[in-house]
Amino acid sequence: xxxxxxxxxxxxxxxxxxxxxxxxxxxxxxxxxxxxxxxxxxxxxxxxxxxxxxxxxxxxxxxxxxxxxxxxxxxxxxxxxxxxxxxxxxxxxxxxxxxxxxxxxxxxxxxxxxxxxxxxxxxxxxxxxxxxxxxxxxxxxxxxxxxxxxxxxxxxxxxxxxxxxxxxxxxxxxxxxxxxxxxxxxxxxxxxxxxxxxxxxxxxxxxxxxxxxxxxxxxxxxxxxxxxxxxxxxxxxxxxxxxxxxxxxxxxxxxxxxxxxxxxxxxxxxxxxxxxxxxxxxxxxxxxxxxxxxxxxxxxxxxxxxxxxxxxxxxxxxxxxxxxxxxxxxxxxxxxxxxxxxxxxxxxxxxxxxxxxxxxxxxxxxx
Ligand code: MRU
Numbered sequence: 001x002x003x004x005x006x007x008x009x010x011x012x013x014x015x016x017x018x019x020x021x022x023x024x025x026x027x028x029x030x031x032x033x034x035x036x037x038x039x040x041x042x043x044x045x046x047x048x049x050x051x052x053x054x055x056x057x058x059x060x061x062x063x064x065x066x067x068x069x070x071x072x073x074x075x076x077x078x079x080x081x082x083x084x085x086x087x088x089x090x091x092x093x094x095x096x097x098x099x100x101x102x103x104x105x106x107x108x109x110x111x112x113x114x115x116x117x118x119x120x121x122x123x124x125x126x127x128x129x130x131x132x133x134x135x136x137x138x139x140x141x142x143x144x145x146x147x148x149x150x151x152x153x154x155x156x157x158x159x160x161x162x163x164x165x166x167x168x169x170x171x172x173x174x175x176x177x178x179x180x181x182x183x184x185x186x187x188x189x190x191x192x193x194x195x196x197x198x199x200x201x202x203x204x205x206x207x208x209x210x211x212x213x214x215x216x217x218x219x220x221x222x223x224x225x226x227x228x229x230x231x232x233x234x235x236x237x238x239x240x241x242x243x244x245x246x247x248x249x250x251x252x253x254x255x256x257x258x259x260x261x262x263x264x265x266x267x268x269x270x271x272x273x274x275x276x277x278x279x280x281x282x283x284x285x286x287x288x289x290x291x292x293x294x295x296x297x298x299x300x301x302x303x304x305x306x307x308x309x310x311x312x313x314x315x316x317x318x319x320x321x322x323x324x325x326x327x328x329x330x331x332x333x334x335x336x337x338x339x340x341x342x343x344x345x346x347x348x349x350x351x352x353x354x355x356x357x358x359x360x361x362x363x364x365x366x367x
Contacts, residue, residue: 005227007180007187007194008034010059013066013145020141022066024054027181031222039063042071042090049097049104052213056182057256057292058151061103065144067094068111073137080119083133087115087140099304100265100333101256102294107147114143148184154289155186157347162192162252162287166203170249173206173239173277176267177219178254178287188287189254190224192345197229204230206242210267211235212312212330236269243280251277252285252345256303258293262338262355263300268331274340283342290346290366293359300335308332 014023021038028051029035037053039045045067048054054063071090077083091108098104118139119132166172178189186194196203205224210216217233224231234242242248251273258264264286277284297303310328314321322328344351344358348365351358 007185009185010181011062026053031218042067046097057101057103058183061107062147064094064104065107065111069140079129100306103291106291151184154347155183155191158188158287158345159191159195161345163195166196168201171204171247173248173251175208175253175270175273176210177215179223181219189252193229206232209235212316240276250283255286255288255292258288259297259300260295261299265303265333265335268334271334271336274336286344288344288346306332
């Protein structure tokens, strides 16, 4: 039977009587509450990204672009140069929210470049500075809104490539949440499952709970269950057992940043899952929009890894789970070496090893 429930929209631009606002799902409240919150300034967007109200690499890229608009929409700049300085200042501020997902920086650079190009084009223009600045503000907003449609198309394309790898009746395992909630709507790693369901293919997803912040349990299990896709939640330390019993035919995860050699960063625990999969002869696919590929980094050891507060580990389940004052190591991501990757699934096709040859090809296809 085909499933018809579309994934929820993670981020939207909404026009209210008081003006436009960026509406996001507050993902910290899932799975028990689906609440939308309106973000009206750059500071609130910074906080939403930092606190994981909006999270997942593609979604935080889009959020950051809206954040720039929100930060400059009331800019009192009187000259184009002053306005560009405002854009750069707000973008630099948003860039401090989270370090690992390259999509954040990709989106901020894209907005800065747009403003520079548009400002340059109008240099001979006789229009007063105020109307040019107004026009630049509209361009930033339109670009941010356009990123949503673009992300939907990218995720659907990744899903098309993925679904060809899924056989009827397969079990697959995923880690963290690279679903609709991590993007504008369709997800990267989960897009193939949505499309399999659309095509009437039965697929059973094992979702790692993903300690410490439980994105797999709170978000992946929630969104797949909501869509009617069979999902079984397991704790992270059950993945080996599930693989050893032949329950999964493939692993598919998302990524926050892929280096030029094919090493990739993703949610902490992905490295362990990838090593296990190799042991059990299970392929590991990485759903990677080209906006997550950072060709400026030669290898994964150059990817900045976010470390988060100890209390995410010591107070994980609404109660204290570690002794007072205990030392804690809490990296939010790990880096999986390219040798564990079967292929990257991008919107422009599937890249197999050797990645030094194949990643430039998919990047070339990107605009
Ligand atoms: O800390 P998070 O929840 O933002 O981490 C998200 C992930 O690690 C995702 O797998 C990654 O961003 C890819 S999302 C398509």
